Amino acid sequence: MTTINAIEVSHLTKRFAQKTVVDDISFSVKPGEVFGLLGPNGAGKTTTLRMMTTLLKADAGQVKIFGHDTVKEGRLARSMFGLTGQYASVDEDISARENLMIFSRLNGLSRQDAKARTAELLTEFSLENSADKALKNFSGGMRRRLDLAVSLITRPALIFLDEPTTGLDPRTRTQMWTTIRKLVQEGSTIVLTTQYLDEADQLADHLAVIDHGKVVKMGTPAELKQQIGGTKLAFTVNDQTQVAQAFKLLGAQVTSAVQQTGQQLSVSLKQITQLTPILSALTQAKITISQLSVQEPSLDDVFMNLTVGKN
Template identity: 85%
Template sequence: MTNVNAIEVSHLTKKFGDKTVVDDISFSVEPGEVFGLLGPNGAGKTTTLRMITTLLKADAGQVKIFGHDTVKEGRLARSMFGLTGQYASVDEDISARENLMIFARLNGLSRSDARERTAELLKEFSLEESADKALKTFSGGMRRRLDLAVSLITRPTLIFLDEPTTGLDPRTRTQMWDTIRELVKQGSTIVLTTQYLEEADQLADNLAIIDHGRLVKMGTPAELKREAGGSKLSFTVAQAAQVAAAAKLLASQVTGAVRQVGQQLSVSLSKVAELTPILAALDHAKITVNHLSIQEPSLDDVFMNLTVGKN
């Protein structure tokens, strides 16, 4: 069982009418990792997630959860994961405690076990003080924490989080990140869809970037950033009269194109070691520069490189 992937997706395809929304996607997720699904709005992320979690029937392809086919062994496969959506699937007119009790009972727990599990989750997600207040009084962050708690009632080893921090303020988002990291420490496997690239960079061990229903790139955040074109060097030339000479000098030192905005020049470096000869050449030419910076590529760069001009 240890060699079995948490998820195995093979040639997953979905059409709505004449439009192919998910186009022959394949990937696997290892136990204990955070796997991120990234893509522009309408790229097919949520449709892919809905097919994996059996909420939507695929037109072609196969999904296995811990080795179990989601079509042939649907009930068993579904028992192994929890799903948290973008919006809380709970009753706003009753309390957090009552919501958790109801979902615990629906999941087959006895009344006493449901009461015990509810108390555990309220404590784990810092909802004890508000446990008996109606949900309509909850903030967005509290609602999201409750929705996550509901999905964890049965202690699933695999958790699907569909844009779990959308609409949350930065502080609450960071709290959710801490919660997700804690779940991983406890042995959970997480599949995360998100529109926040920083979130994917912070949390994901591996990423799949989807665009127009196709899987366009996979890798760790570090691997994808390395492929985005290396570090970016930028500086301002102190004297306007020397900008043209500085741009020519810079072009002679690197293979990438030099960009100029006013007196600021920037270029991509294939490796940081290229910086030393550039600075030596500028010094030799008596060209003074200010505001020099080296910026590592970000997932934003990766995302733009892979999806720009396609939407």
């Protein structure tokens, strides 16, 4: 049996005046995964998200949500997802409980069901102690949690999160990550735009890196990290007179260029298995080293490699 993708984006394009902001983007999102749209500010992430959620009309291309075309079957497609950030219209002067009640009723729940769902969401998002405070007294993190709670009133199968932790303190960010993981465990599919590389690394199953309106790379975080040059080995040669010998020895063991800064040598390894022969060769040559570090590439490295200097 073929599983329908949660999202199919085909050749999506958007121009503002003479500028192409989203340029022929295509990707698909599987049900039950976290899909990250990653890119610098102005790369086209939010514009792509706005077209996917029908807030913005595409100039070309198609989006399908669980097999339903967002243009031809807009109402049905919209009923299948929740979007945070669209509820800027929450009333600042009333409480979180009252806001959730209003949106529950607007979403078609009976008064009794709205009351029950509001209580559930307040508990789920750790807002029960502040439930009856006016929103103007809420911190940024509490507001963000309430935003997410509002988008989940109807328990949508698909949730769009546009930069959900921007501007939050580290503790609140971690709480949001926990909430997002919990939603996935409960069967939700999540599309996340972010400029935080650690966030994408922590949460996303698959990533599309967007720059200048184009998808420049796609894959799992691990695949993207592997593609840009593998593990970095660095160490300091203790005896200055042995640096040249160590440099030559290291160059003979690897195909990538050896970098030297004073007595420190570093090199990219294609595979971690290259480490043992290198250390054996250094020992045989009686070259003593210190400050040895073996670093896996980070998404920061991927991001810099894919998006910097491409202007």
